[in-house]
Amino acid sequence: MRVSNLETSQTFISNYNNINSQLNTLQTQIATNNKIQKPSDNPAGTASLIEWNTQLAQSQAYSSNITNASSFVSDTSSALQNIQTDVSDIMTTLTDLSNTTETSNYSNYADQIQQSLNDILSLANTQSNGQYIFGGTNDSTAPYGYSADGSSIEVKSSGVSGTQIIKTSSSTSQQINMSGTQVFGTIVNQNGSIDSSTSVGNTVSNQTTVYDTSGNPYTLQVNYTKTAADTYSMTYDVLNSSNTSVLTSKPVAQTMVFNPSTGNLQSVNGSTPAPIQVNIPGSNINFSLDQASVVEKSGTTTLNLSENQQTDIFNNLISIVNSLKSGIAPTAAQTQAVSDFNERILNNIADTGNVTNQLTNTGTLLSSQQTQLTNLISNVQSIDAAKSATELSNLNYILDATYEVAGEIMNNTSLLEYL
Amino acid sequence: MSVSRTLNIAQSGLQVYQEALDVTSNNISNSSNPNYSRQQVNLKSAIPTSSGSTIWGNGVTLADIQRVRDNLTDGQIITNNSAYSYNNQLSNELGDVQSLFNEPSTDNTSGTTSVSNSTDSLSNSTSAFFTAWQNLAVTPNSVSLRNNVIQAAQGLSNNITTINEGIATVKSNTSTALDGDLTTLNSDLQQIQSLNVQITASEAAGQTPNDLMDTRQGLINSVSNLADVNVTYSSTGAAVLSIAGTVAVDQNTYNQFSATEVNGNLTINNANSSSPVNLSGGGTIGAELDTYNNYIPEYQTSLNNYVNRLMTSVNSLHETGYSITNPTQSGTDFFSSYADGTLTINPALVNDPNQIAISSDGTSGNGNVATSIANLQNQQDSSGTTLTDDYASLVSKIGTDTQNATNQADNYNTLLTSLNNQESSYSGVSLDQEMTNVIQYQRSYQACAEVITTASAMLETLITMMGGS
Numbered sequence: 001m002r003v004s005n006l007e008t009s010q011t012f013i014s015n016y017n018n019i020n021s022q023l024n025t026l027q028t029q030i031a032t033n034n035k036i037q038k039p040s041d042n043p044a045g046t047a048s049l050i051e052w053n054t055q056l057a058q059s060q061a062y063s064s065n066i067t068n069a070s071s072f073v074s075d076t077s078s079a080l081q082n083i084q085t086d087v088s089d090i091m092t093t094l095t096d097l098s099n100t101t102e103t104s105n106y107s108n109y110a111d112q113i114q115q116s117l118n119d120i121l122s123l124a125n126t127q128s129n130g131q132y133i134f135g136g137t138n139d140s141t142a143p144y145g146y147s148a149d150g151s152s153i154e155v156k157s158s159g160v161s162g163t164q165i166i167k168t169s170s171s172t173s174q175q176i177n178m179s180g181t182q183v184f185g186t187i188v189n190q191n192g193s194i195d196s197s198t199s200v201g202n203t204v205s206n207q208t209t210v211y212d213t214s215g216n217p218y219t220l221q222v223n224y225t226k227t228a229a230d231t232y233s234m235t236y237d238v239l240n241s242s243n244t245s246v247l248t249s250k251p252v253a254q255t256m257v258f259n260p261s262t263g264n265l266q267s268v269n270g271s272t273p274a275p276i277q278v279n280i281p282g283s284n285i286n287f288s289l290d291q292a293s294v295v296e297k298s299g300t301t302t303l304n305l306s307e308n309q310q311t312d313i314f315n316n317l318i319s320i321v322n323s324l325k326s327g328i329a330p331t332a333a334q335t336q337a338v339s340d341f342n343e344r345i346l347n348n349i350a351d352t353g354n355v356t357n358q359l360t361n362t363g364t365l366l367s368s369q370q371t372q373l374t375n376l377i378s379n380v381q382s383i384d385a386a387k388s389a390t391e392l393s394n395l396n397y398i399l400d401a402t403y404e405v406a407g408e409i410m411n412n413t414s415l416l417e418y419l
Numbered sequence: 420m421s422v423s424r425t426l427n428i429a430q431s432g433l434q435v436y437q438e439a440l441d442v443t444s445n446n447i448s449n450s451s452n453p454n455y456s457r458q459q460v461n462l463k464s465a466i467p468t469s470s471g472s473t474i475w476g477n478g479v480t481l482a483d484i485q486r487v488r489d490n491l492t493d494g495q496i497i498t499n500n501s502a503y504s505y506n507n508q509l510s511n512e513l514g515d516v517q518s519l520f521n522e523p524s525t526d527n528t529s530g531t532t533s534v535s536n537s538t539d540s541l542s543n544s545t546s547a548f549f550t551a552w553q554n555l556a557v558t559p560n561s562v563s564l565r566n567n568v569i570q571a572a573q574g575l576s577n578n579i580t581t582i583n584e585g586i587a588t589v590k591s592n593t594s595t596a597l598d599g600d601l602t603t604l605n606s607d608l609q610q611i612q613s614l615n616v617q618i619t620a621s622e623a624a625g626q627t628p629n630d631l632m633d634t635r636q637g638l639i640n641s642v643s644n645l646a647d648v649n650v651t652y653s654s655t656g657a658a659v660l661s662i663a664g665t666v667a668v669d670q671n672t673y674n675q676f677s678a679t680e681v682n683g684n685l686t687i688n689n690a691n692s693s694s695p696v697n698l699s700g701g702g703t704i705g706a707e708l709d710t711y712n713n714y715i716p717e718y719q720t721s722l723n724n725y726v727n728r729l730m731t732s733v734n735s736l737h738e739t740g741y742s743i744t745n746p747t748q749s750g751t752d753f754f755s756s757y758a759d760g761t762l763t764i765n766p767a768l769v770n771d772p773n774q775i776a777i778s779s780d781g782t783s784g785n786g787n788v789a790t791s792i793a794n795l796q797n798q799q800d801s802s803g804t805t806l807t808d809d810y811a812s813l814v815s816k817i818g819t820d821t822q823n824a825t826n827q828a829d830n831y832n833t834l835l836t837s838l839n840n841q842e843s844s845y846s847g848v849s850l851d852q853e854m855t856n857v858i859q860y861q862r863s864y865q866a867c868a869e870v871i872t873t874a875s876a877m878l879e880t881l882i883t884m885m886g887g888s
Contacts, residue, residue: 002852004450010836010843038518039821040819043819053524058550062553136784139784140743162784164785176557416850419854
């Protein structure tokens with residue numbers, strides 16, 4: 001084959017450019033430890049990296065949630081344990097009281113209980129990172145405080161029953177707070193179903209008994225009046241033994257909307273259903289009405305109100321202190337209420353322990369998931385250092401050889417050298 | 420037979436080998452000229468004369484100076500030039516677009532992918548945006564976390580703006596490059612037509628205008644870099660070029676091309692017709708047209724769909740939430756608009772992050788809406804794709820298009836290198852060969868001169884003899 005001088009130089013330049021381009025790519029890969037410098041290096045790999053990086057970022061966000069929540073749950077647990085210590089002190093005091101007939105010491109006992117009550121009140125307003133941990137979702141306002149006349153303790157915010165839920169994975173969530181209602185208050189559950197065939201204008205009612213802090217019974221009456229398909233106007237009233245309302249002002253009717261296909265309660269006044277806080281300081285009544293379980297079904301109407309009410313601890317203790325200051329021993333019901341509260345606190349402490357364990361376990365799973373994702377990313381993106389170093393060495397050798405051959409051919413191999 | 424015949428025969432050799440050395444010298448001088456075709460001296464015997472039964476040779480003459488060229492390889496080079504230039508230019512243009520996305524994003528310090536707070540790419544800033552919502556959901560009334568959401572949204576918005584501005588710049592540069600290429604094309608066509616006139620005139624006069632033909636071949640190659648061109652040669656020796664079915668140049672005329680933008684698309688017009696010509700698919704001009712009219716609009720649409728989906732889905736959830744202002748507010752959008760490549764955050768929220776509405780029931784500690792917004796990244800739409808899927812598809816599409824163009828360019832480059840070597844092997848100058856010719860012609864010239872010296876001596880002998888008698 002005939003070889004022209006231009007062909008010789010063009011071939012050298014082409015080969016040199018080719019090798020130099022490979023060297024440049026390899027050097028960049030080694031310097032950055034990344035095989036993929038741009039999407040066109042590996043389009044499918046780039047798409048996978050974007051997906052995995054997103055999953056990794058989300059997983060890290062869930063881990064961050066768990067870290068932040070763990071601190072919150074830990075503070076909750078500490079507060080509950082301190083409350084339990086105070087309640088234990090009160091129970092000891094009450095036991096001492098039951099063993100004495102000396103009413104002159106009642107004032108001292110009252111002072112001890114008052115001190116514990118103040119501690120519990122302070123702990124009920126504990127903050128974690130600026131959040132009132134027992135404030136439900138109204139966590140920016142101190143939830144509990146004395147009434148204006150100092151005669152009772154009342155909820156100072158608009159409600160203490162909200163739940164704080166964090167995402168711990170794309171499909172799982174975890175409630176991290178103990179609402180004030182769960183710890184200190186009362187919940188009345190409305191269960192059962194409303195007949196969907198009820199005509200517009202018809203009212204369905206249900207009643208149950210609730211108690212004030214002294215154990216006096218009241219009647220809670222809840223009425224549902226159908227206003228449109230799947231829509232009801234709900235009102236409630238609290239009546240004393242004389243069948244007279246103790247509400248100073250009638251509550252505003254709330255609009256309840258049920259899902260037409262599932263029958264589940266969809267919204268209350270356009271918002272996600274949440275317990276209604278019923279707080280009547282003048283009568284020392286304080287409970288939450290939870291209607292989340294009410295459904296609308298065709299057929300028989302069976303509505304039930306069930307209360308798990310226990311006398312709220314604050315006003316029960318105020319009542320005990322007032323009685324002692326008047327030389328009256330606490331009633332058995334009042335003592336039992338303190339004992340019940342102690343048991344509830346112990347259960348709550350156990351619950352927070354479970355939440356902590358759950359968060360720890362989920363955190364471990366997330367950590368494992370992040371390791372797997374990091375490995376996947378590394379497999380696609382990171383270079384094989386030994387392989388790359390060998391390739392680099394080989395390319396340098398080829399480049400040296402190319403220079404050598406080019407120098408030999410272009411400089412020395414010519415007829416001109418012999419003329 | 421006379422001594423003077425001997426002198427004439429030797430003199431023809433001196434003249435021819437002098438001319439042959441001129442051609443060789445020209446070859447050597449052009450040995451590094453890539454457009455040059457080596458020239459070859461073809462010799463033939465002079466017409467002999469007869470005397471009786473004997474035919475006497477009359478020396479040597481120059482038959483012609485041949486331009487050594489392989490037309491078949493030339494045709495293949497022109498075809499592959501166009502395909503290579505198209506893919507190479509497309510690879511460069513799309514490479515510019517893909518670099519705007521800065522994917523896959525990496526942390527240079529560790530060499531691993533960075534996913535934490537880095538906002539150097541749209542995927543990272545999107546993740547940072549949704550992570551900020553996730554964090555806020557845990558502590559909904561935290562003003563600092565609300566500020567983090569605003570900052571993450573601004574980082575996301577900045578990235579989107581940067582990418583859109585970059586795409587606009589690539590489009591603008593592509594249009595400028597197209598104008599430059601059309602100017603070169605028009606100039607080349609004009610020069611080819613001028614050379615056609617000179618070449619046909621020379622050939623009509625029986626000359627072989629080799630250098631003019633080389634210059635024209637170089638211009639034809641230049642045109643084939645710019646557009647997909649079909650080349651034929653008329654019987655008179657004129658090169659006839661047609662581009663996209665339109666005559667670009669022949670012996671008497673040349674066409675001129677220009678670009679205009681109609682409805683956001685670039686259209687190529689030509690001076691010979693009112694109908695636009697389709698130059699896409701070949702040469703750098705084709706690559707620029709396809710980039711401007713097809714690839715970039717497709718990417719832009721995908722990016723806009725992605726941003727609009729993100730904005731709409733975030734807004735639709737944010738509208739349902741309540742702020743932690745007093746009184747609470749609801750029904751507000753998080754993003755106020757996405758227009759002209761800019762995603763704008765509701766200024767009211769930027770001024771007062773407490774207006775971020777993430778409570779589903781109006782209480783300050785409720786972050787349900789923030790949780791829902793954080794989940795959007797994984798939420799499938801009616802076609803079963805998530806936001807991340809949409810973005811990964813877009814980046815992957817750009818990467819695949821660029822990779823295809825690059826691979827095609829590499830393939831055509833390999834083929835072109837082979838064809839150019841083939842052409843160079845045939846038409847290129849070999850200095851060794853030329854030096855061999857120099858020696859050969861020099862020796863022939865030397866021998867002819869020696870014959871003349873001998874003939875001269877013979878004449879002198881004769882003259883002396885005549886003078887002596």
